Amino acid sequence: MTDRISVRTLFFGVYGELAARREGSAELAADSTVADLVDSLRGPGGLDWLPESVVVAVNQSYAEAGTTLSDGDEVALIPPVAGG
């Protein structure tokens, strides 16, 4: 059988407000990518307002949609930044 992985999810700024939570966790098939995670979050009854092109950081570094996730990763959903 396929192994499962668990990742920690973080929602910042307006995403935290829209998701009504600042963090959570997700169970995924092993070898899932960032895009797979975003798809699962946007799924039925989920965060359907998340843009396809959402910016994501994995373990505190910006990551591509194709980046493969590992068990225990910290995955942050990054709305448009507005520092400065």
Place this chain on the structure above:
Amino acid sequence: MTDRISVRTLFFGVYGELAARREGSAELAADSTVADLVDSLRGPGGLDWLPESVVVAVNQSYAEAGTTLSDGDEVALIPPVAGG
């Protein structure tokens, strides 16, 4: 007969060093211009190292070669500036 005017001359930076004086005065024909003054200063036995295109300020404002001088004017000979 033509009236004469007298102007005060100031020599800054390297000009003061080369002229071996920081200030002086010059007698000129009435209606003399900045260029006339510079010519007279550069004349025989004078400040022959003064460039034709020397920058001049009259009464503390940058002036053109054709500016007409008046009695009592303060005329400064301005070497390449180097503030900052």
Place this chain on the structure above:
Amino acid sequence: MSQRPDDRVRTWITRETLDDFARFEDIVGEVGSVEDGALLFFQGRVRRTNRGRQVSRLTYEAYGEMAEGELSAICHEALEQFDVGSIAAAHRVGDLALGEVSVAIAVTSAHRDDGYRASRWIIETIKVRLPIWKHEHYEDGESHWVGAPTPEAGASTGGSRFG
């Protein structure tokens, strides 16, 4: 005497005030050198008017550890790209009142052109990369996450509004 790059960069994310010039003066004194003929110090401050609305206060939220890492990375990249001597950069988080300093960047360089270009590059790069979000509170009692869709738009449109 050459210095390791790490000695020439200081960065931090903080809840403490950045309003004090003197603190940066001290840091520049520590990390700068007499080979640096120029110092460029930039402050971003909370402005009363933004996009035509009257701001009463701001809250900055940061992805703390990542913001620390990104700010340091940005300044080290500036050290690679520009001929500068030292860099100190800091960003506030938490609640800020009008006029308070939200971001401060000090750059020393042998020549001023490098300092102006590096300082500008750092603030522009902070604005696109640093994981910090600004929640503006307005005089009229409303509030808004800068860069996010308005609440009204959020209620009526799908995900493509972010596109």
Place this chain on the structure above:
Amino acid sequence: MSQRPDDRVRTWITRETLDDFARFEDIVGEVGSVEDGALLFFQGRVRRTNRGRQVSRLTYEAYGEMAEGELSAICHEALEQFDVGSIAAAHRVGDLALGEVSVAIAVTSAHRDDGYRASRWIIETIKVRLPIWKHEHYEDGESHWVGAPTPEAGASTGGSRFG
């Protein structure tokens, strides 16, 4: 509340130190406003190495009254040309040691682009218009008026060397 332009510009030529950040912080506090979201502070400092020579100290000579007038004029022109809120600018004269601040310029503006452009314009314009001359003293005991021909060239060539 609008301010007259004169309230928004402070300039001075001085024999006193300009090394202190805090003094500019105070002035900016007086002449700036909460409509200004950016502050750009530039310092020019005495650099050890200039054109490959080791500088030991500098003397700045100014055409005092004219320099006061020109510095004020430059800053008022910047106020006309750029969308900035306030400007404070000062230039040292007399003897300066290595590392001392020779020129300092603070600009506040609603938006940072105006601040960066105005600050840069002011220092570049100071460099071509302000009637101040720099006498560099070197480690080897020689000295030279910056921008002037070298003493050797001065002794051997005519006026055209300035051309």
